[in-house]
Amino acid sequence: MSDDTDDTTDFDGIDEPAPVGVKLGSTRTVLDLPDGRGGRERQMTLTCLATYEDAITGEERVLYGHDAATEYPDTVRFMLRSGLPEDDASVADAKRFFEALVSAHNVPEESVVVYAVPTIDNETGVNNLKTVIEESTVGKAETRSFPESLCGAIPAYGDGLEAVDEVFVSINMGSTTLEACAYRRGEQLSPFSTGSVTGNEVDRWIVSAVEEETQGRVHIDRTTAREYKEDHADVYGFEPFTDVVQQPGGGSHEFTVDRGVRDPVDRYIDDAVNVVANEFLPELANDHMKPYQLALGRPIAVTGGMACIPGLTDEFENRLSEELDRDVDVVSPEDPATAAAEGAARIAERLV
Template structure:
């Protein structure tokens, strides 16, 4: 997805509505484009500081520029999904302020931001302080669950999901979340840090090393790029890359199983968690909503849902595991869906 993508979901009188997803890997803003439509900006959630060569003033670089130009000292302050300590909170505040300033987000706005379902009250409060303490959101600032915000675009162009009973699964970088919603009310919220996009990245690192018989060692950032650029459940094609060798020279290598096998394992684990942990808990706590939700499409969102074929294969394996037909739908762009849904809620508030 490009950094600037326009949609036309808002009317002109809703121009102050802003949707935010401050994520562990990417941060997405859904803001007015000044022409009655919407635009989205997606940037890496990282920053680097440097000294101005002329004035000596400390300056902040964020996003892709920071990751490329200062790989030795770039800071990803939300690796665990939330700001955990004072340093990460300070970094997140500087990062977020730099992002909203760079994209001219209006201060007199109503801001809705997506919050992950993580059992970390202190971290959630830190995230709240970062966004609600920023220069935007003077009209109003509210938070809603990320799995709800992300599911809204999966069910149409408006806010129909708010009035439905459904199950949402967020296939994210730092957590996998699942939750049933009954007219916007959370039922049996579930999250796990054992089935994540970050874990896929770590497995790609190990798999590439094994596939090249120890000759190639890549970092997690490169592994994530391999996953995002080449991952494809049904139509994967082996690709080559080149690394510099110690002492000079280069080594060209081919990646085949190194990407496919970690993704395949991820799908199996995601199906197992949903079928054998989350859904039994939901059925035990809320039998009628459970029956209603499984009779309707399940929403799959988050960065891992962007991999071609993953949602379709998840649907197939989940149906097999449950021994019943399950339909899984996904937003057109799962990685930015949470900001999109949050912006729609903000529009309603305005």
């Protein structure tokens, strides 16, 4: 799996449409593509772009991903901060971003594109996402969408599409929402989502917790908080770390972060357990008792960026079992952050 590399795939000589999986996320976007050698590869990049003027021709150029965020931090645009393109400006940005991405990786027009859609009660945003993908230059053979929590669960249950023929519960721990849904042979049952328990909320909590831990001497931005979370968070093996900030009057200040990361992650697990055990599962049991009983007899699939934190899914399993007063098994794919694109690609392969 690559992150903002220049790796491209040569699709020449491939007679059938290329199966492509897409997860267009609020923070990162993932493409799952054939690698041209009979295998698959996943390309990940930040979901952002910046525009600049070509110094020679004067034409407007588009820079996307990590390069855009690094070189133009003051003007870079993350067009899916809420998880979906909300207005005409964000739709236009998302289209330019997606076209630049698929062009950089030589995704052919004659491809079958399956993309993951979040379970959000936002018809306008979902339709905008559909516009971005389905009006692009790729996916001319076929373009389909499937729920993100279904796509993400597919790699958690095996190497094929076994999940589509089962009854199970999937929980997507993403940046902008926590989604939970039961599936019965691919059919959604009691889809649930909340914006109160998210990776973005954890970033905000880290900002506040670091300021409190340093007695107000250090104030970090949310980008730094996200980097602390992704680089250092570990439920069972966390080790305090140090960082340095420049003082407004000159000089630098070195500080140690300990509870500034541990407490927000611990709070997130408690909140996730609470909404799943006391909001989603009771609603599922009330609406679909038999599928509820069947689903809890199988492992619960947990995916999304927060599931990448070492030990988080194990502790979620422990606390959920305690809250429900019954043993609950939790499984995660090898890479929860890219699982939705991988699952979408497997569906695309079936369609091909």
